[in-house]
Amino acid sequence: MVRILLALMVKEVKELVRDPKILLGVVLMPLILFPIIGSAIGVSQESAVRAASSSPIAIYDEDKGEASQRLIGFLEENGTVITLEASSLGEALTELEKGGYPTLLHIPLGYSANITSGRKAMVRIYANLRDLTITETVGAEAAANLINIYSYQASLSRIERLLGEVGATYEAEAVRSPIAIHYSSLVKGSLIEAPPHSIIGLVISQSILLPVLVMVMLMFAIQMAATSIAIEKEQKTFETLMTLPIDRLAILAGKLGGSTVVAILGSIAYMFGFSFYMGSALRFASQTPLPIGEVVLSPSPIGLLLLGCIIFITLVSGLALAISLAIFTDSVRAAQSLVGVVVIPVVVPAIILMFTSLENLPTWFRWILLMVPYTHSIISSKAALLGDYFGAVGGILYISIFTGITLYITSRLFSTERIITSRIGFRRGLRTKSKE
Known part of the structure; x- marks a missing residue:
């Protein structure tokens, strides 16, 4: 059997x-x-990473103030920056499309005034989606990450300066983010x-x-x-x-x-x-x-x-x-x-x-x-x-x-x-x- x-x-x-x-x-x-x-x-992911590391950022600085120049200087130190000499935002967008740049950073008028007076400033990122692929979004994300890093460092510098003016001994990081979260997990006891x-x-x-x-x-x-x-x-x-x-x-x-x-x-x-x-x-x-x-x-x-x-x-x-x-x-x-x-x-x-x-x-x-x-x-x-x-x-x-x-x-x-x-x-x- x-x-x-x-x-x-x-x-x-x-x-x-x-x-x-x-x-x-x-x-x-x-x-x-x-x-x-x-x-x-x-x-495709590797090409996206390469594109993010070598992706140039086109900048249209409408403000042309001291604060905007500091932001542009930071971006130049950490990536490739192309400054567009345009008379208007529409002309800058036309150059963005003709030049084939993946990202345009628009620094509007009043940016430096808001930064200097302690108000929140706004910038706008334009993504040039020519082929409608995921890789084309990497340039905009890379520019946003650099701006977030600059914003974080700038806020710490301002907090340190203000603390020094009043003679406080607080840590700038603690003032900016007073609560830190640490996770613990209980697994099977x-x-x-x-x-x-x-x-x-x-x-x-x-x-x-x-x-x-x-x-x-x-x-x-x-x-x-x-x-x-x-x-x-x-x-x-x-x-x-x-x-x-x-x-x-x-x-x-x-x-x-x-x-x-x-x-x-x-x-x-x-x-x-x-x-x-x-x-x-x-x-x-x-x-x-x-x-x-x-x-x-x-x-x-x-x-x-x-x-x-x-x-x-x-x-x-x-x-x-x-x-x-x-x-x-x-x-x-x-x-x-x-x-x-x-x-x-x-x-x-x-x-x-x-x-x-x-x-x-x-x-x-x-x-x-x-x-x-x-x-x-x-x-x-x-x-x-x-x-x-x-x-x-x-x-x-x-x-x-x-x-x-x-x-x-x-x-x-x-x-x-x-x-x-x-x-x-x-x-x-x-x-x-x-x-x-």
């Missing part, structure tokens, strides 16, 4: 891997497509000196990646199982296999096992490609330093065991569900249409729970999600990661009950002739036809 089961699994894996649609779309495409997309995003968004970023990288992996594996497994059945039914080999002196439950187990192997290969390829994509796309993203060693979020051996059970049971339930539906199709197209419907209760809970928790959802919507078995796959994964073993076991029990029911229905279908005679048609809605 074991040899027959292994032979059926090997046969299933070979048939799936030899299919160009599966090999290219499931295994090779993630390894090719994601790195290309990530590299493209990385190159441990106090960590880090802001909460940094902790959440680490939690996402650890606790969300695993549910995403489970979701991807499940989607691939469902696709593999449905496609396998549909290919055999198209080639009329499924009927031949059913007539062989082999236990039909062994055939079912072989298809489950073979689809699982290929699904795992596709998931590994997907995660490798997606990791490269994230590394390339977020190469220039700013990150807040975080004492990662203080954040103990790695699962214990019991948690790892529970995670393994969650992944295994979830895969088996998805495969059984896909096979139960795919045996009623007669083509790969029909099977893929069914897969598109089946993956909805897999993807929707995963996406929702990436951004919020069940407690933050409306009660009626929360109960709808809890009725979906694959919601518990994500909840149980997080529970096992955070050491909530009772919550993880509860989710495993719920998924196990659903898996048991699905396997029972699938085995009953495999033990009858309906797997050969029944069809689901899509021409005029969803209907079942039986050929006697």
Whole structure:
């Protein structure tokens, strides 16, 4: 029996891997497509950074006062400045468009008077959006950052001068910003000196990646199982296999096992490609330093065991569900249409729970999600990661009950002739036809 089961699994894996649609779309495409997309995003970000560092700032100084000259001098020290000799703002904007400069800084009349009298002054930045690309906004952002730095330094200098005039011993920084905020986060009873968004970023990288992996594996497994059945039914080999002196439950187990192997290969390829994509796309993203060693979020051996059970049971339930539906199709197209419907209760809970928790959802919507078995796959994964073993076991029990029911229905279908005679048609809605 074991040899027959292994032979059926090997046969299933070979048939799936030899299919160009599966090999290219499931295994090779993630390894090719994601790195290309990530590299493209990385190159665009790198060009944006270069553009920001070398982007000239055109200046139209309508004020021509002492304060405006100090601002222009600061900008000249920290970047490339092009002063436009224009008689009006309209003429300056025309020169901005003709010269192809990315940014124009307009210092209006009265700027120096406002600065000298202690009132807030205003400048205006014009962005030249010729091609309507994200890179074109970098120049305006760089100019705004330089002006903010100058404004900060100028305010400190003025505060220091005023404090000196009255003989006060206050710190200029303390007068400008009298309250400083320091974050601490309480995680699993441990106090960590880090802001909460940094902790959440680490939690996402650890606790969300695993549910995403489970979701991807499940989607691939469902696709593999449905496609396998549909290919055999198209080639009329499924009927031949059913007539062989082999236990039909062994055939079912072989298809489950073979689809699982290929699904795992596709998931590994997907995660490798997606990791490269994230590394390339977020190469220039700013990150807040975080004492990662203080954040103990790695699962214990019991948690790892529970995670393994969650992944295994979830895969088996998805495969059984896909096979139960795919045996009623007669083509790969029909099977893929069914897969598109089946993956909805897999993807929707995963996406929702990436951004919020069940407690933050409306009660009626929360109960709808809890009725979906694959919601518990994500909840149980997080529970096992955070050491909530009772919550993880509860989710495993719920998924196990659903898996048991699905396997029972699938085995009953495999033990009858309906797997050969029944069809689901899509021409005029969803209907079942039986050929006697």
